[in-house]
Amino acid sequence: MTSSxxxxxxxxxxxxxxxxxxxxxxxxxxxxxxxxxxxxxxxxVAHVGIFALVVAAALWAGLPARWVVPLAxxxxxxxxxxxxxxxxxxxxxxxxxxxxVVGVALGWAAxxxxxxxxxxxxxxxx
Numbered sequence: 001m002t003s004s005x006x007x008x009x010x011x012x013x014x015x016x017x018x019x020x021x022x023x024x025x026x027x028x029x030x031x032x033x034x035x036x037x038x039x040x041x042x043x044x045v046a047h048v049g050i051f052a053l054v055v056a057a058a059l060w061a062g063l064p065a066r067w068v069v070p071l072a073x074x075x076x077x078x079x080x081x082x083x084x085x086x087x088x089x090x091x092x093x094x095x096x097x098x099x100x101v102v103g104v105a106l107g108w109a110a111x112x113x114x115x116x117x118x119x120x121x122x123x124x125x126x
């Protein structure tokens with residue numbers, strides 16, 4: 001397997017893992033008696049993180065931002081509606097949706113920085 005193919009497989013594996021974590025965090029019903037948050041606002045930090053992770057992983061895997069970013073933004077709103085209507089022990093929260101949007105922006109920015117850093121010339125003439 002060439003280095004390029006290995007990197008493609010790695011990027012796809014990272015995306016698959018990010019999606020698995022993303023959907024589990026958003027759609028697994030809460031069990032009554034789940035403990036309190038680690039700190040105030042921990043759930044918002046988690047929302048930012050899971051959306052940033054999946055957007056950055058998707059862009060790193062080579063999916064186009066023109067599809068990834070709008071889809072993630074729509075999913076931010078839809079996921080809160082699904083949690084509110086369909087999932088026991090979960091509720092939709094507009095602040096969670098806002099945290100999701102922040103995560104999308106951070107994931108997009110992180111992917112752009114990584115891509116830009118990878119394009120910089122290396123060596124003594126930099």
